[in-house]
Amino acid sequence: xxxxxxxxxxxxxxxxxxxxxxxxxxxxxxxxxxxxxxxxxxxxxxxxxxxxxxxxxxxxxxxxxxxxxxxxxxxxxxxxxxxxxxxxxxxxxxxxxxxxxxxxxxxxxxxxxxxxxxxxxxxxxxxxxxxxxxxxxxxxxxxxxxxxxxxxxxxxxxxxxxxxxxxxxxxxxxxxxxxxxxxxxx
Amino acid sequence: xxxxxxxxxxxxxxxxxxxxxxxxxxxxxxxxxxxxxxxxxxxxxxxxxxxxxxxxxxxxxxxxxxxxxxxxxxxxxxxxxxxxxxxxxxxxxxxxxxxxxxxxxxxxxxxxxxxxxxxxxxxxxxxxxxxxxxxxxxxxxxxxxxxxxxxxxxxxxxxxxxxxxxxxxxxxxxxxxxxxxxxxxx
Numbered sequence: 508x509x510x511x512x513x514x515x516x517x518x519x520x521x522x523x524x525x526x527x528x529x530x531x532x533x534x535x536x537x538x539x540x541x542x543x544x545x546x547x548x549x550x551x552x553x554x555x556x557x558x559x560x561x562x563x564x565x566x567x568x569x570x571x572x573x574x575x576x577x578x579x580x581x582x583x584x585x586x587x588x589x590x591x592x593x594x595x596x597x598x599x600x601x602x603x604x605x606x607x608x609x610x611x612x613x614x615x616x617x618x619x620x621x622x623x624x625x626x627x628x629x630x631x632x633x634x635x636x637x638x639x640x641x642x643x644x645x646x647x648x649x650x651x652x653x654x655x656x657x658x659x660x661x662x663x664x665x666x667x668x669x670x671x672x673x674x675x676x677x678x679x680x681x682x683x684x685x686x687x688x689x690x691x692x693x
Numbered sequence: 694x695x696x697x698x699x700x701x702x703x704x705x706x707x708x709x710x711x712x713x714x715x716x717x718x719x720x721x722x723x724x725x726x727x728x729x730x731x732x733x734x735x736x737x738x739x740x741x742x743x744x745x746x747x748x749x750x751x752x753x754x755x756x757x758x759x760x761x762x763x764x765x766x767x768x769x770x771x772x773x774x775x776x777x778x779x780x781x782x783x784x785x786x787x788x789x790x791x792x793x794x795x796x797x798x799x800x801x802x803x804x805x806x807x808x809x810x811x812x813x814x815x816x817x818x819x820x821x822x823x824x825x826x827x828x829x830x831x832x833x834x835x836x837x838x839x840x841x842x843x844x845x846x847x848x849x850x851x852x853x854x855x856x857x858x859x860x861x862x863x864x865x866x867x868x869x870x871x872x873x874x875x876x877x878x879x
Binding site for chain 1: 703704705706709710713714717718721724725726727728729730731732733734736737738739740742744747749750754756757760762764765766767768769770771772774776777778779780781782783784785786787788789790791792793795796797806808809810811812813814815816817818819820821822823824825826830831832833834835836837838839840841842848851852855856859861862863864865866867868869870871872873874875876877878879
């Protein structure tokens with residue numbers, strides 16, 4: 508690199524993240540986060556979920572806004588399609604996690620991103636959720652993620668970038684490995 | 694029941710769902726769905742995901758609208774908080790799946806729902822995603838779902854309702870069991 512080159516800027520503050528890593532290594536109790544949403548049934552398969560705050564760094568934290576999301580089933584299932592299906596929402600979650608990771612890792616590796624686009628496809632046999640066949644699982648049989656990335660880097664380095672994002676992704680971990688879910692009724 | 698009683702109506706067409714189950718048992722190729730989202734990086738950890746169509750019943754299907762979602766990291770992580778975090782989005786997905794199931798199962802069991810509310814909490818040690826400790830997982834350590842349901846049914850029947858929703862939930866399956874995720878870079 509020459510000194511006249513424009514510094515790599517993907518809009519991620521990696522210095523802060525590295526400082527946070529050191530800080531939380533020294534004080535692991537601050538690293539205990541609780542993410543939280545509240546959901547209210549509207550009618551039929553339509554419900555609304557609110558995301559406004561979480562617990563982290565030892566204190567309650569607020570988002571800049573109260574984010575609200577409608578979820579529903581499609582008209583194909585005789586529902587009203589007031590929002591995406593829950594399984595599409597899961598793909599939204601995985602997409603935003605992997606892409607945020609691509610940007611953060613690129614910044615850390617001094618790779619300038621120009622564009623990043625991804626398509627995520629989840630294959631599902633809906634006989635599972637309909638209870639038509641106990642041998643068919645309810646969820647996705649598999650998810651395929653396809654990235655198209657334009658960046659100042661070799662194809663090899665771009666592939667390594669995506670691989671590192673997978674390695675550090677919270678949602679990729681949740682989807683590919685089991686998570687314990689406890690359900691209570693009050 | 695007496696003939697003057699109001700029929701149970703939670704807004705779910707369970708007759709259709711039972712017909713669909715019979716139809717797809719006879720023609721399993723129609724049950725092969727592919728759910729799809731497209732994601733575009735905006736800047737930093739901010740990306741936007743679009744949900745507009747899917748493949749099912751042997752044909753391309755369209756949603757009533759092109760649903761768009763911003764995802765980002767919070768200001769706490771030196772990001773701009775242009776939307777919920779990916780892990781909160783995953784809780785949104787799980788919430789909308791379980792609540793749709795509660796409504797569908799209630800309809801099938803002739804239980805009139807009056808209100809359904811849920812709080813979902815996901816505990817996470819963020820040292821995982823920061824790469825501070827290889828022994829700490831990236832995703833949630835556990836998710837706790839707490840339902841509060843007002844319905845014309847006994848507490849026992851309400852608990853059974855929620856248990857059946859878990860049993861048939863696509864997202865509950867995806868989160869509690871492993872899913873194969875294939876990532877390609879073009």
